[in-house]
Structure formats: C-alpha cells, structure tokens
Amino acid sequence: MATTKQSLFPEGQVALAxxxxxLAHPARxxxxxxxxAREEACCGEIVKALPLAQATVSQHLQVLNRVGLLHHRQCxxxxxxxxxxxxxxxxxxxxxxxxxxxxxxxxxxxxx
Amino acid sequence: MATTKQSLFPEGQVALAxxxxxLAHPARxxxxxxxxAREEACCGEIVKALPLAQATVSQHLQVLNRVGLLHHRQCxxxxxxxxxxxxxxxxxxxxxxxxxxxxxxxxxxxxx
DNA sequence: ATCGCATATCGCAGATATACGATAAATAAT
DNA sequence: ATTATTTATCGTATATCTGCGATATGCGAT
Numbered sequence: 001m002a003t004t005k006q007s008l009f010p011e012g013q014v015a016l017a018x019x020x021x022x023l024a025h026p027a028r029x030x031x032x033x034x035x036x037a038r039e040e041a042c043c044g045e046i047v048k049a050l051p052l053a054q055a056t057v058s059q060h061l062q063v064l065n066r067v068g069l070l071h072h073r074q075c076x077x078x079x080x081x082x083x084x085x086x087x088x089x090x091x092x093x094x095x096x097x098x099x100x101x102x103x104x105x106x107x108x109x110x111x112x
Numbered sequence: 113m114a115t116t117k118q119s120l121f122p123e124g125q126v127a128l129a130x131x132x133x134x135l136a137h138p139a140r141x142x143x144x145x146x147x148x149a150r151e152e153a154c155c156g157e158i159v160k161a162l163p164l165a166q167a168t169v170s171q172h173l174q175v176l177n178r179v180g181l182l183h184h185r186q187c188x189x190x191x192x193x194x195x196x197x198x199x200x201x202x203x204x205x206x207x208x209x210x211x212x213x214x215x216x217x218x219x220x221x222x223x224x
Numbered sequence: 225a226t227c228g229c230a231t232a233t234c235g236c237a238g239a240t241a242t243a244c245g246a247t248a249a250a251t252a253a254t
Numbered sequence: 255a256t257t258a259t260t261t262a263t264c265g266t267a268t269a270t271c272t273g274c275g276a277t278a279t280g281c282g283a284t
Contacts, residue, residue, distance in 0.1 A: 004242070004269070008163040009138035013145070021136035025272085026121035026129045029210060033125070036212040043231055051120040056273050058232055063271095077230055077281045083212075092213045098141060100148040100195075101204045116239065116272070137242085155261055168243050170262055175241095189251045189260050226284080233278070241270065248263070254256080 016098055019091045022067040027052060027060050032069070035083045042078040067091075128210055131203045134179040139164060139172050144181070147195045154190040179203075 006014055023029060027050055034049055035041060041049075047057045061081060064070050068087045072079050095101075118126055135141060139162055146161055147153060153161075159169045173193060176182050180199045184191050207213075 005163060006138055006242095009142060013138040013141040016141050017136055017138045020132045020134075020141075022132075024129055024133035024136045026118055026125040027272095029125040029128050029132075030121060033210055036210075044229095047231095051117060052272095053274050054231075055233085055275075059272080062232080074281080077228095079231065088211060089213055092208070092211065095207075096204070098145055098148075099200060099204065101201055118272095139242095156259090159261095164242095165244050166261075167245075167263085171242080174262085186251085189258095191261065228283090229281085231278100231280080234276080236275095237273090239270105239272075242268080244266090246264085249261085251258100251260080253258085 012094070012098075016091075016094055019067055019069075019095075022063055022069060025060065025063075027057070028064055031057075031060060031064065031081075032083065035070075035081060040080050040082040042075065042080050044078065046081070124206070124210075128203075128206055131179055131181075131207075134175055134181060137172065137175075139169070140176055143169075143172060143176060143193075144195065147182075147193060152192045152194040154187065154192050156190065158193070 006017070009017075023032070030050060031046055034046060043054070043058060043061065046061070047054045050057055052060075061070065065072070069084055069091075071082045071084050074080075118129070121129075135144070142162060143158055146158060155166070155170060155173065158173070159166045162169055164172075173182065177184070181196055181203075183194045183196050186192075
C-alpha cells in the first residue's frame with residue numbers, strides 16, 4: 001500500500017524533488033554535460049555518445065524534457081536538443097535557497 | 113533485462129546522479145529544509161513534521177545518510193540529525209560545474 | 225506513394241523505490 | 255530485570271524506473 005504520498009507535500013518541494021529526479025541518472029547527467037559542451041546535439045549523436053540503445057536514450061530525453069530542462073527544434077529529419085538555460089538556472093536557484101547554500105549571492109535582486 | 117547500466121558511466125556522473133537521487137523525493141527535501149531551519153532535530157520531531165509513518169521517515173533519513181548528507185549523534189535515548197554542510201556544499205559545487213551554472217558567480221550582473 | 229533515415233512510443237521484464245505494520249535493538253529510569 | 259521510549263530493520267505490497275526490441279510516426283527525397 002504505497003500510494004505515493006507526494007501530493008501531501010508543498011508544491012515547491014514537489015517541484016524541486018521532480019527536478020532532482022530528472023537528474024537522478026548518470027545518463028541524464030551525461031546528456032546535460034554533452035549539451036553543455038557542444039551547445040546543441042541531435043538524438044542520434046547523443047545515442048552514439050552513450051552506452052544505451054536509442055529507445056532508452058529517447059526516454060531519458062523525455063524525462064529531461066518533462067521538467068522543462070531542454071529545448072528542441074526540428075532540423076530537417078533530425079531533432080536538435082539544447083539546454084534550457086533559463087530553466088536550469090531557475091531550478092539551481094531554488095535549490096540554493098532550499099538547501100541553504102546561497103550565502104554570498106546575497107543580492108537577491110528583485111530590482112533589475 | 114534492465115541490468116542497471118549505471119556502471120558504464122564515469123564515476124563522477126554516477127556520484128552526481130546518486131546525490132540528485134537522494135534529493136528526488138519531497139519528503140527528503142522537506143527534511144533538509146527542516147534541518148536547515150532548526151540546525152538539528154531528532155527522528156521523532158521529523159516524523160511529527162511529516163505526513164509519513166515513523167518507519168518511512170527513518171528510511172528517508174537513511175537515504176540521505178547513505179550519500180553523506182547527514183550528521184547524527186546519540187542524544188540520550190534519541191538520535192539528533194543535522195546537515196553535513198561540508199558534503200552539501202561540495203555536492204552543490206560539483207553540480208554547478210557539471211551543469212555549467214558556475215560562471216556568473218564572480219561576474220555581478222552583465223547589465224545590458 | 226514509396227523509400228530511407230531519425231525519433232518517439234508501446235509492451236514487456238527485471239530492478240528499485242515507496243510506504244507501512246510489526247518487530248528488534250538500544251537507552252534511561254525504575 | 256522490567257518498563258517505557260526512541261529509532262532501525264524486516265517483511266511485504268504496490269508503484270515507479272530502467273532498458274530494450276518492435277513498431278509507429280515524421281521528415282526529405284525520389
């Protein structure tokens with residue numbers, strides 16, 4: 001009887017956990033690193049770079065996509081993925097705040 | 113046949129994924145937040161603060177402990193948990209590096 | 225429309241994670 | 255030693271994740 005009590009927690013905590021969950025696999029960390037290194041890559045290139053089958057890589061891409069961490073654009077017959085830096089930064093910021101590791105960035109700048 | 117291909121990835125990526133995995137549940141995010149807010153708390157207090165049974169909370173504490181995120185000390189009959197700030201900071205740093213969000217820490221606002 | 229390629233989705237199997245009651249282990253006090 | 259209290263662990267049920275082959279979908283060219 002493990003009826004996933006996630007809904008009993010504050011929305012912010014659920015969102016943060018979902019973000020962490022999206023990064024909770026080395027393949028997905030690798031994908032992020034790869035996209036960071038070369039700005040953009042199509043699915044096939046990512047498949048070639050990882051020790052996983054195409055179907056599996058596609059699934060991992062969907063996981064990252066579901067939390068909004070990726071951008072993608074049709075590029076002929078291929079689909080080019082890149083990182084949604086905005087989302088990544090915003091998530092990291094929430095992280096810092098919740099985890100309390102945001103000391104010297106103490107200019108929260110609501111005034112921009 | 114999903115024999116967990118995690119070992120085929122670089123150690124750093126596996127470690128980072130494990131850290132993310134430890135934070136991939138709202139209950140564990142809540143525990144970190146709670147410990148951040150009050151410096152130290154025993155298991156019973158955490159149980160009271162969460163909508164979960166004692167056994168479940170204990171399990172979540174073990175998950176956080178396994179990746180080195182917690183300190184604990186016997187305190188009479190209780191066990192007081194606190195955050196291992198060292199480990200937390202170190203993990204966050206690796207995160208920043210891998211996720212590429214560590215550049216503008218020194219560059220204050222590229223005011224366009 | 226058909227072909228060839230690139231990617232997503234389906235369906236399945238095995239592995240982990242989640243949740244909890246029951247119980248064990250440890251401590252403090254009697 | 256017994257009791258009460260606190261926490262960890264065990265056993266179990268359900269849910270979710272991982273991984274892949276097979277297949278469907280989408281695109282560009284023929």
